[in-house]
Amino acid sequence: MNTTYRALKLGGLLLGLGLSGGVLADEYYSIKNGELERPTGYREWVYVGTPVTPNDMNNGKAAFPEHHNVYIDPKSWKHWKKNGEFRDGTILIKELVSVGSKNAVSGQGYFQGEFLGLEATIKSKKHFPNEPGNWAYYSFSDVTHKNLSKTAKPFPAAACNACHESAAADDFVFTQYYPVLRAGKGKGKAASGGYEDKLNNSYVEPRGGK
Numbered sequence: 001m002n003t004t005y006r007a008l009k010l011g012g013l014l015l016g017l018g019l020s021g022g023v024l025a026d027e028y029y030s031i032k033n034g035e036l037e038r039p040t041g042y043r044e045w046v047y048v049g050t051p052v053t054p055n056d057m058n059n060g061k062a063a064f065p066e067h068h069n070v071y072i073d074p075k076s077w078k079h080w081k082k083n084g085e086f087r088d089g090t091i092l093i094k095e096l097v098s099v100g101s102k103n104a105v106s107g108q109g110y111f112q113g114e115f116l117g118l119e120a121t122i123k124s125k126k127h128f129p130n131e132p133g134n135w136a137y138y139s140f141s142d143v144t145h146k147n148l149s150k151t152a153k154p155f156p157a158a159a160c161n162a163c164h165e166s167a168a169a170d171d172f173v174f175t176q177y178y179p180v181l182r183a184g185k186g187k188g189k190a191a192s193g194g195y196e197d198k199l200n201n202s203y204v205e206p207r208g209g210k
């Protein structure tokens with residue numbers, strides 16, 4: 001490869017990065033006139049866990065139906081692995097998925113069905129200097145769980161932050177329910193999985209009926 005070609009290639013790369021814009025300029029989200037634009041691409045971020053609040057265990061109607069697939073943006077995951085804290089600029093996505101089937105060849109249970117909605121939380125001093133912990137909360141889901149809005153306004157602190165502040169394990173985030181974040185906190189490379197022999201859990205193997 002000659003030098004001119006290399007320089008051209010580098011120029012193209014830099015141009016490409018510049019044009020992908022939003023991500024570089026304002027993290028993995030874009031807030032305009034106080035409204036968050038619906039984030040895109042989050043299913044390719046880092047997946048941290050799936051709490052499930054099925055309708056049939058919540059008087060027929062869970063507040064957030066039903067599986068909650070939670071993702072963190074890659075830059076914040078890197079920071080979490082290294083420093084064990086949520087950096088300014090963190091965004092977490094909670095994508096709602098219905099309970100589809102309740103049994104499969106593997107046994108009875110709650111299996112994921114269809115997408116129902118989208119929630120998000122962002123930590124930013126710049127955007128939310130007065131919110132508790134600088135976290136703001138958003139929902140793109142509609143009441144029927146059929147559509148997503150293009151933008152969302154942050155909820156008042158009392159609607160979402162208060163519960164997160166009092167009950168979440170780590171800086172307003174429910175890391176107690178996300179094994180990937182819990183086990184990976186400050187663990188560096190080991191956080192990505194597969195590096196340790198010991199699983200460090202409290203699981204008790206049930207006695208088999210055979």
Ligand code: HEC
Pocket residue numbers: 051052053068070092093094119120121137138139155159160161163164172173174175177
């Ligand atoms: C009654 C307490 C409570 C309230 C109120 C509440 N949440 Fe949560 N939230 C939780 C719990 C518990 C979890 C983790 C387990 C789960 O997903 O069910 C969670 C998780 C989340 C997550 C995933 C990231 C994280 O911080 O753990 C988002 C995003 C979220 N909630 C958004 C919202 C929004 C938006 C509102 C307001 C409309 C809201 N929450 C109100 C209890 C609450």
